[in-house]
Amino acid sequence: MPVLLKIDSSVDGAPSRTRRLTAGLAESWRSRGHDYTVVTRDLHRDPPPVMVASAQHWPERLRDGAQLDPALEAAQSSAIAELLAADAVVIGVPMYNYAMPATLKAWIDLVHVPGVTAPFDVESRPLAGRPAVLVAARGGTDDDGGFAHALGSLELTIGSGLGMHVRTITTSRTLADRVPALGEQLAEDELETALAQARALGATL
Protein backbone atom coordinates (compact mmCIF):
# COMPACT_ATOMS: atom_id res chain seq x y z
CA MET A 1 0.00 0.00 0.00
CA PRO A 2 1.97 3.07 -1.20
CA VAL A 3 1.65 5.95 1.26
CA LEU A 4 2.13 9.65 0.52
CA LEU A 5 2.70 11.89 3.54
CA LYS A 6 1.24 15.33 2.71
CA ILE A 7 2.55 18.05 5.01
CA ASP A 8 0.99 21.52 5.01
CA SER A 9 2.21 24.52 6.95
CA SER A 10 0.45 27.60 5.54
CA VAL A 11 -1.39 29.72 8.10
CA ASP A 12 -4.03 30.29 5.44
CA GLY A 13 -6.77 27.90 4.42
CA ALA A 14 -8.56 28.08 1.09
CA PRO A 15 -6.48 30.85 -0.53
CA SER A 16 -3.21 29.04 0.19
CA ARG A 17 -1.26 28.24 -2.98
CA THR A 18 0.92 25.62 -1.29
CA ARG A 19 -2.17 23.84 0.05
CA ARG A 20 -3.64 23.83 -3.47
CA LEU A 21 -0.42 22.37 -4.87
CA THR A 22 0.05 19.68 -2.22
CA ALA A 23 -3.63 18.75 -2.70
CA GLY A 24 -3.12 18.54 -6.48
CA LEU A 25 -0.17 16.21 -6.05
CA ALA A 26 -2.07 14.10 -3.52
CA GLU A 27 -5.14 13.86 -5.78
CA SER A 28 -2.98 12.62 -8.60
CA TRP A 29 -1.26 10.11 -6.25
CA ARG A 30 -4.66 8.76 -5.13
CA SER A 31 -5.86 8.40 -8.72
CA ARG A 32 -3.17 5.77 -9.35
CA GLY A 33 -5.23 3.12 -7.59
CA HIS A 34 -7.34 2.46 -4.52
CA ASP A 35 -4.31 1.24 -2.59
CA TYR A 36 -2.51 4.59 -3.04
CA THR A 37 -3.20 6.37 0.23
CA VAL A 38 -2.49 9.85 1.59
CA VAL A 39 -1.73 10.74 5.19
CA THR A 40 -2.17 14.44 5.91
CA ARG A 41 -0.18 16.29 8.55
CA ASP A 42 -1.29 19.91 9.04
CA LEU A 43 1.45 21.64 11.01
CA HIS A 44 -0.53 24.86 11.31
CA ARG A 45 -3.65 23.25 12.78
CA ASP A 46 -1.69 20.80 14.89
CA PRO A 47 1.67 22.49 15.60
CA PRO A 48 4.60 20.33 16.69
CA PRO A 49 6.40 21.29 19.90
CA VAL A 50 9.21 23.82 19.54
CA MET A 51 12.62 22.47 20.52
CA VAL A 52 13.52 23.50 24.09
CA ALA A 53 16.46 21.17 24.84
CA SER A 54 19.37 20.01 22.71
CA ALA A 55 18.73 16.43 23.91
CA GLN A 56 15.95 16.38 21.31
CA HIS A 57 18.58 16.45 18.58
CA TRP A 58 20.16 13.17 19.70
CA PRO A 59 19.23 9.55 20.33
CA GLU A 60 19.40 8.54 24.00
CA ARG A 61 22.89 6.98 23.64
CA LEU A 62 24.31 10.38 22.53
CA ARG A 63 22.55 12.59 25.10
CA ASP A 64 25.28 12.48 27.77
CA GLY A 65 22.70 11.50 30.36
CA ALA A 66 20.42 14.48 29.63
CA GLN A 67 16.74 13.66 29.99
CA LEU A 68 14.16 14.44 27.36
CA ASP A 69 10.65 15.35 28.47
CA PRO A 70 8.53 12.19 27.95
CA ALA A 71 5.81 14.14 26.11
CA LEU A 72 8.41 15.56 23.75
CA GLU A 73 9.98 12.12 23.28
CA ALA A 74 6.55 10.71 22.40
CA ALA A 75 5.89 13.53 19.90
CA GLN A 76 9.29 12.93 18.32
CA SER A 77 8.82 9.15 18.05
CA SER A 78 5.40 9.63 16.52
CA ALA A 79 6.63 12.21 13.94
CA ILE A 80 9.56 9.96 12.96
CA ALA A 81 7.33 6.88 12.72
CA GLU A 82 4.87 8.75 10.50
CA LEU A 83 7.70 9.84 8.21
CA LEU A 84 9.28 6.37 8.09
CA ALA A 85 5.91 4.87 7.13
CA ALA A 86 5.71 7.10 4.03
CA ASP A 87 6.90 6.02 0.59
CA ALA A 88 6.92 9.65 -0.58
CA VAL A 89 6.49 13.06 1.03
CA VAL A 90 5.15 16.38 -0.25
CA ILE A 91 5.74 19.46 1.90
CA GLY A 92 4.06 22.84 1.47
CA VAL A 93 6.53 25.65 2.15
CA PRO A 94 4.96 29.12 2.20
CA MET A 95 7.66 31.78 2.45
CA TYR A 96 7.42 33.84 5.62
CA ASN A 97 10.07 36.56 5.97
CA TYR A 98 12.45 34.75 3.62
CA ALA A 99 12.19 31.57 5.66
CA MET A 100 10.07 28.46 6.17
CA PRO A 101 7.19 28.65 8.69
CA ALA A 102 8.21 28.16 12.34
CA THR A 103 5.94 25.08 12.55
CA LEU A 104 7.79 23.42 9.68
CA LYS A 105 11.15 24.20 11.32
CA ALA A 106 9.82 22.62 14.54
CA TRP A 107 8.89 19.49 12.54
CA ILE A 108 12.37 19.35 10.99
CA ASP A 109 13.87 19.68 14.49
CA LEU A 110 11.80 16.65 15.52
CA VAL A 111 12.59 14.34 12.62
CA HIS A 112 16.19 15.23 11.69
CA VAL A 113 18.05 13.25 14.33
CA PRO A 114 21.72 12.38 13.73
CA GLY A 115 22.33 8.70 14.43
CA VAL A 116 18.64 7.87 13.85
CA THR A 117 17.36 9.44 10.61
CA ALA A 118 20.65 11.02 9.50
CA PRO A 119 24.24 9.72 9.55
CA PHE A 120 26.43 10.48 12.58
CA ASP A 121 28.28 7.77 14.52
CA VAL A 122 26.44 5.18 12.41
CA GLU A 123 25.33 5.32 8.76
CA SER A 124 21.65 5.47 9.65
CA ARG A 125 19.60 6.78 6.77
CA PRO A 126 16.38 4.82 6.69
CA LEU A 127 14.75 7.27 4.26
CA ALA A 128 17.58 7.26 1.72
CA GLY A 129 16.38 7.52 -1.86
CA ARG A 130 12.71 8.10 -1.06
CA PRO A 131 11.16 11.03 -2.91
CA ALA A 132 10.37 14.34 -1.20
CA VAL A 133 8.71 17.23 -3.03
CA LEU A 134 9.04 20.76 -1.66
CA VAL A 135 6.23 23.00 -2.89
CA ALA A 136 7.06 26.64 -2.21
CA ALA A 137 5.08 29.86 -2.66
CA ARG A 138 5.96 33.49 -2.16
CA GLY A 139 4.08 36.75 -2.52
CA GLY A 140 6.69 38.71 -4.48
CA THR A 141 8.82 37.91 -7.48
CA ASP A 142 11.93 35.80 -6.99
CA ASP A 143 14.21 38.51 -8.42
CA ASP A 144 16.05 38.59 -5.08
CA GLY A 145 16.65 34.82 -5.03
CA GLY A 146 14.60 34.39 -1.86
CA PHE A 147 13.47 30.84 -2.71
CA ALA A 148 17.07 29.64 -2.55
CA HIS A 149 17.29 31.04 0.97
CA ALA A 150 13.91 29.76 2.19
CA LEU A 151 14.43 26.29 0.72
CA GLY A 152 18.18 25.95 1.31
CA SER A 153 18.16 24.45 4.78
CA LEU A 154 15.25 22.15 3.85
CA GLU A 155 17.16 20.84 0.86
CA LEU A 156 20.15 20.20 3.13
CA THR A 157 18.34 18.55 6.02
CA ILE A 158 15.95 16.47 3.91
CA GLY A 159 18.30 15.86 0.99
CA SER A 160 21.85 15.69 2.37
CA GLY A 161 20.80 14.75 5.93
CA LEU A 162 17.94 12.29 5.51
CA GLY A 163 19.18 11.31 2.05
CA MET A 164 15.81 11.75 0.38
CA HIS A 165 15.55 12.55 -3.33
CA VAL A 166 14.37 16.17 -3.22
CA ARG A 167 12.50 17.96 -5.99
CA THR A 168 11.13 21.49 -5.74
CA ILE A 169 8.16 23.25 -7.29
CA THR A 170 7.80 27.01 -6.86
CA THR A 171 5.16 29.64 -7.53
CA SER A 172 5.70 33.35 -6.95
CA ARG A 173 3.80 36.66 -7.28
CA THR A 174 0.95 35.24 -5.19
CA LEU A 175 0.16 38.73 -3.86
CA ALA A 176 -0.58 40.04 -7.37
CA ASP A 177 -4.24 40.52 -6.45
CA ARG A 178 -3.10 43.15 -3.91
CA VAL A 179 -0.07 44.47 -5.84
CA PRO A 180 -1.12 44.62 -9.50
CA ALA A 181 2.42 45.53 -10.61
CA LEU A 182 3.37 41.91 -9.88
CA GLY A 183 1.17 40.87 -12.80
CA GLU A 184 -1.98 38.88 -12.11
CA GLN A 185 -1.73 36.93 -15.38
CA LEU A 186 1.91 36.03 -14.71
CA ALA A 187 0.92 34.84 -11.24
CA GLU A 188 -1.93 32.72 -12.65
CA ASP A 189 0.36 31.23 -15.30
CA GLU A 190 3.00 30.33 -12.71
CA LEU A 191 0.41 28.68 -10.51
CA GLU A 192 -0.98 26.66 -13.43
CA THR A 193 2.53 25.50 -14.36
CA ALA A 194 3.24 24.56 -10.75
CA LEU A 195 -0.06 22.66 -10.50
CA ALA A 196 0.76 20.71 -13.66
CA GLN A 197 4.19 19.86 -12.22
CA ALA A 198 2.62 18.76 -8.93
CA ARG A 199 0.05 16.57 -10.68
CA ALA A 200 2.74 15.02 -12.88
CA LEU A 201 4.88 14.16 -9.88
CA GLY A 202 1.88 12.71 -8.05
CA ALA A 203 1.36 10.38 -11.00
CA THR A 204 4.96 9.22 -11.27
CA LEU A 205 6.78 9.41 -7.90
Ligand SMILES: Cc1cc2nc3c(=O)[nH]c(=O)nc-3n(C[C@H](O)[C@H](O)[C@H](O)COP(=O)(O)O)c2cc1C
Ligand atom coordinates in the same frame (compact mmCIF):
# COMPACT_ATOMS: atom_id res chain seq x y z
C1 LIG B 1 4.13 36.55 7.85
C2 LIG B 1 4.32 36.57 6.36
C3 LIG B 1 5.57 36.84 5.84
C4 LIG B 1 5.77 36.84 4.46
N1 LIG B 1 7.02 37.06 3.99
C5 LIG B 1 7.23 37.05 2.65
C6 LIG B 1 8.55 37.26 2.12
O1 LIG B 1 9.53 37.39 2.83
N2 LIG B 1 8.68 37.28 0.78
C7 LIG B 1 7.64 37.10 -0.09
O2 LIG B 1 7.83 37.11 -1.31
N3 LIG B 1 6.39 36.86 0.39
C8 LIG B 1 6.16 36.84 1.73
N4 LIG B 1 4.90 36.61 2.23
C9 LIG B 1 3.80 36.24 1.29
C10 LIG B 1 3.62 34.74 1.23
O3 LIG B 1 4.84 34.09 0.89
C11 LIG B 1 2.54 34.38 0.21
O4 LIG B 1 1.29 34.86 0.68
C12 LIG B 1 2.48 32.90 -0.11
O5 LIG B 1 1.50 32.71 -1.10
C13 LIG B 1 2.18 32.08 1.13
O6 LIG B 1 1.93 30.72 0.81
P1 LIG B 1 0.44 30.16 0.80
O7 LIG B 1 -0.25 30.81 -0.37
O8 LIG B 1 0.55 28.71 0.66
O9 LIG B 1 -0.21 30.56 2.10
C14 LIG B 1 4.68 36.60 3.59
C15 LIG B 1 3.40 36.34 4.13
C16 LIG B 1 3.23 36.33 5.51
C17 LIG B 1 1.84 36.02 6.06
